[in-house]
Amino acid sequence: MKRSKKLAAVTIGLALPLALTLSACSGGSGGSGGDAGGDGDDNTLTVWAWDPAFNIYAMEEAEKVYQQDHPDFKLDITEVTWDDLQTKLTTLAQSQAFDELPDIFLMQNNAFQKNVINYPDLFSTYTGDAIDFSEFPSSVVDYSTIDDENYGVPFDSGTAISALRTDVLEQAGYTVDDFTDITWDEYIEKGKDVLAKTGQPLLSGQAGSADLPVMMLQSAGASLFDDDGNPTIVDNEALNAAVDVYTRLVESGVLVEVNSWDEYIGTLVNSTVAGTINGIWIAGSIQTAADQSGKWGMTNLPKLDVPDATNYSANGGSSWAISSNANTELAEDFLGATFAGSTELYDTILPKAGAVANWIPAGDSDVYAEPQEFWGGQPIFQEVVAFGAEVPSNNTGAYYYEARDAVSAAMTQIMGGADVDTALAEAQANVEFAMQ
């Protein structure tokens, strides 16, 4: 090659990759810099949340409500699934990169204790007067209260309901009222009757999922941990009763077990089962079956046969947390004016997304009192908010997921024929081992 051509070739060969790398680097860091909150102008808040049809939609509506009084306000919402969000928070906290945090993020209620105890540097407590926590049910606020400090504003309600197909019940000669304020023994009897007369089970659930037993546990005011944080899986009267009820439900055929979440939703949508017991958020999935409109009704849960048993429980739910990297004044003011202060917001998001408020005053509005056609004219949302106030608190603690998984594994073994006490003892041993 001629020397000049060779020189030109070498120059381009060195310069081009360098230029590409630099532009890629600056583009990449610009993108991730955009995610971080704290810097950026004073009227913008960054938010991380999951589920565009539910949580993110609610946030966008909240932004509009707040903009009525603060026209310069803006929200920068990034969609992050819960698993990814938990992983991100853990990674950021471990590597002490707190300036990558957004202003506000959503967190599952069950995960609050674990994250606050392990990584207190991720959060800012709610110290101002902008939010009145007494307007939320204490059972929900307790999830995000550690050492008497509040770390989360409760958002979507996990209050549990017993949803039932009124047409199937009618065939067997029952109404929804027959299932209100009853005990689990009565539920199983009526369920067997419905199964015999119509061939449809009343419940379905994922095999090995601890959701239903833990819901039953919470309805009796009991938990998997005591106040000192020790696991109470053995010698737990309420848990033994819950496991016993669950076993009887499966053996009698009133509850049919499936293997995955999609199958579970399928049983509801395809009319394989005539009801379900889960958090109110299951209504969104049930309502996707438009051909079943008018055929559903809802009531409270059956109660266990133990002292302090109630007909109310909860499963899931999430709360908004403010990060340590946030514009705390603006964030608290925003959340206080919208999620803890605006009936208008809750009225807007209810019909579209089925997002039921934890905020008690929201339940007094007319929109909540509207009869829902899908549910046979029942004003379910108003009733759910009333249920929410009755739900007993439970202790989650930092090792909640270990305990839940251990109980799931124990349930699988018990369903496979193992002795209840042995399986629960093994679960307790596993949790104690994990707590070392």
Add this chain to the structure above:
Amino acid sequence: MTAETTVRRAGRKSPPPPLDNYVGPKKPWLNNERRRSLTGWGFLIPASLVIVVVSFIPMIQAFLLSLQTGRGSRLTWAEPLWYNYERMLNDEIFKLTMFNTFIYLIIQVPVMLVLAMILANLLNNPKLKFKAFWRTAIFLPVAVSLVSYSLVFRTLFATDGFVNDTLMGLGMMDSPINWLGEPNTARAVLILGLLWRWTGYNMVFFLAALQNVDYSSLEAARMDGANAFQTFWYVTVPQLKPMIVLCAILSTNGTLQLFDESWALTQGGPAYHTMSMSHYLYEISFQKNPNFGYAAAISYVILILVAILAFIQLKVGDKRD
């Protein structure tokens, strides 16, 4: 580049200065040989630096992490130092995941290698029609994302899924099998998924190695009266030995570090019975109460297992050479 070169190369105005033909008391430090090796090092150093910073330093840090205990970011040195490793000996769930991973290794890897070899041998037949189609079809699963195929397999083997419907429709069963609900069938489904995905990959390796097999040796075997199986076993396979060892080591490494299928296909299966070691490690780090020291210790145990097995396979492979 010696002084004798008189041919003018385009671009050079004069021949390059000779390096060996130096007259004087001191030889220049930079002679030909050194210049070449320095050039070599010059090209290697940037990449090596990157590998050291990105791979080796984190490995050392991970080892140091495995000697620490504590939740979240409150890590302290363990008392005694090897506490996490000791704890692993008592961890029932870890032993179960190790058992699961070894079942996958022992059943899936040999079956896959044999299948890949047979397929490669069949596809190497010069008289085969539509060779390109067969090769593409068998290799295509490798191009599919791990998560997508796991999810599809999960749907296929659901209780009301395609497999159950087909088997019942053909009259082979009366009631659906709960594939993912029983430990043994769940493991079988996972192994089936792994076979489907990775056979093509190894088949391509073997095909490449088969190109180097001397056709005359096969002809000689046939003339001596060997049938197809004997030719395959006594002539082809010994010549494939290095490639078999390579594929075995790669497969062992991949299977011991299995994660995606355990995560997406069975989610650890009924009560941890299909969970792999890496999946358990991830659970401890991110889903349960974070215990990074213990997780790092598990990852080192996986490393040691892979190293031991790779060493054994190399020794066995080399001996018969």
